[in-house]
Amino acid sequence: MRKGEETRERILAAAERLIQDKGYSGTTLDDVLEATRLTKGAFFHHFKGKGDLARAVVERFTERDFALFDEWSARADRLSDDPLERMLIFLKLFEEFLDGLGEPFPGCVLATYTHENRQFGPEMHAFVRESFERWIDYFEAKLAPLLAARSPVRPASARGLAELCVSILEGGFIMARAMNDATWTQRASAELRTYLELLFRP
Numbered sequence: 001m002r003k004g005e006e007t008r009e010r011i012l013a014a015a016e017r018l019i020q021d022k023g024y025s026g027t028t029l030d031d032v033l034e035a036t037r038l039t040k041g042a043f044f045h046h047f048k049g050k051g052d053l054a055r056a057v058v059e060r061f062t063e064r065d066f067a068l069f070d071e072w073s074a075r076a077d078r079l080s081d082d083p084l085e086r087m088l089i090f091l092k093l094f095e096e097f098l099d100g101l102g103e104p105f106p107g108c109v110l111a112t113y114t115h116e117n118r119q120f121g122p123e124m125h126a127f128v129r130e131s132f133e134r135w136i137d138y139f140e141a142k143l144a145p146l147l148a149a150r151s152p153v154r155p156a157s158a159r160g161l162a163e164l165c166v167s168i169l170e171g172g173f174i175m176a177r178a179m180n181d182a183t184w185t186q187r188a189s190a191e192l193r194t195y196l197e198l199l200f201r202p
Helices: 003-022 029-036 040-046 050-079 083-101 109-115 122-149 158-179 184-200
Strands: none
Touching: 003 029, 003 040, 003 050, 003 109, 029 040, 050 083, 050 109, 050 122, 083 122, 083 184, 109 122, 109 158, 122 158, 158 184
């Protein structure tokens, strides 16, 4: 990685931590400069301003999240040919990742931006909405083969279950922060696994 790329990554990493800790409106440019020990000139070499930085932070966060989920999905697919087992393993790998952090996950940048939506314009609102839709599509693609292979004991759709998955996991991050409980999201995910087992196993 070249020096310019390293500096940009340093700014993005620091800004993400600050936004997750203090919120977007509570994070100032001075906070970012203090955390990175950079000058304003160095900052403006990479970003036009705080709004430009905000967009780059959420784009980076989203892509890194999808990369992690792709890794867990690929591992689950290698470990089982059964669609239900693949989904359960996938969620378990997610829980193990959170367990390894040893403290509550700092939170979802998309959720932070949603809570502070008045700070942003239509383009950011659209990006956040599209990102959540992308997550729902991701889970729907994993659940569709499961519904094709097994009949649920109660009526269910891949889309509805995908929306439930995203709601439970996203809500788990919020509750983990609110309750300062490092295991909240993992417990929510474990309950989701139990629900899927009950739904698809007679």
